Amino acid sequence: MTLLYFAWVRQKTGLGEEHVALPSHVHTIAELMEFLRARGAGYADAFSDPGRLRAALNQEHAPFHAQLCDEDEVAFFPPVTGG
Amino acid sequence: MTLLYFAWVRQKTGLGEEHVALPSHVHTIAELMEFLRARGAGYADAFSDPGRLRAALNQEHAPFHAQLCDEDEVAFFPPVTGG
């Protein structure tokens, strides 16, 4: 799947985009965040407080209980500030 | 006093501006309209229906009972249509 990070989430993970295989035990965005948190110090920092994050699934805002497939594009970012 | 006519009032009187001495028996805009109506066919037509006219006294909208002085500028016109 494609993962995108914006604003300070991108800064903390150290990258804007990456491609990962969806682990078999990860079915929701919440579980994906849990999985990502274990990938290193930057990720642990970025995903330490889910309340500060928002997610999009295939370019639409999505709640953390949304179900995932391996072809999905999932984005993580802080609440949008608008233009 | 200075009299100004706009839009179809100007067309009916045949002129946009004129200067007249305020007759001693004319004290209000209503009386001025009565006086003007007697000045010829074009004036009679222009002032035949006061309900279709509006007036301004010294460049401010004014009711027909407004009092006049000889130095005043009085304008007659149909209701404004805006720009």
Place this chain on the structure above:
Amino acid sequence: MRTLRIQTEDFDPGAEIRALAAGRAEVGAIVAFAGLVRGDDGLSALTLEHYPGMTQREIARHIEEAEERWPILGTTVIHRVGRLCPGQRIVLVAVASAHRRAAFEAAEFLMDYLKTRAPFWKQEHHGTETKWSEARRDDEVAAIRWNPA
């Protein structure tokens, strides 16, 4: 910063918008309204007439009222008179402010005044026919909403 002109010549909306913001870092929002002559019902031209002394002072008074009601930083009002054909620009109102809400409201307030109560009269030309426009009810209602009795 105030610009108010009644003129027969055309104007350049882009240049007026630039002038309102030029060198003023506190301006965050500019709302510009450009009005054009519509070619409805086979209209071939309009002729606009106004009462010059009254137009200037009434528009200036409404700009002052807008400045009192909203925190605006600059206003431009340009209105054309004379003969205008469909597609030609007839009026520009542009308002600068720190934030968008004030700029939107002040621009709409000024346009409602100009379109309903400013001392302009319009003659409509349809081919060889000519008639004077009547004052419109819905426009009166639009102006009244800023000054409920």
Place this chain on the structure above:
Amino acid sequence: MRTLRIQTEDFDPGAEIRALAAGRAEVGAIVAFAGLVRGDDGLSALTLEHYPGMTQREIARHIEEAEERWPILGTTVIHRVGRLCPGQRIVLVAVASAHRRAAFEAAEFLMDYLKTRAPFWKQEHHGTETKWSEARRDDEVAAIRWNPA
């Protein structure tokens, strides 16, 4: 007629306004909003980041919603991203309609969306200090007024 661009380059409000009206005799009103970077609190620059795939489709969807809600004849939305300094233009929304009320309301609706819910993130540079802007409460309220629950 729809124009939607997210770009780093500047734009020309006058040219965009002209393009919206060009050759269309049914357009009587154009409302244009130009947003500029304010130099408040010693701001030296902003850097805007966005989510390209989402920005385009969300803005397009809001333009469609505006077209359904108001009788509008054309819409232009241009939003800049990247590094912007105080005084620079950041956004343009322009709406053409037959009458002014629809153009004012649709332009304000689109601006409220862009300023509050569009997927942009802003980094504020004050000299050598840099911080991410927080989402603002009053803007959220402004967006909600178009969609009361």
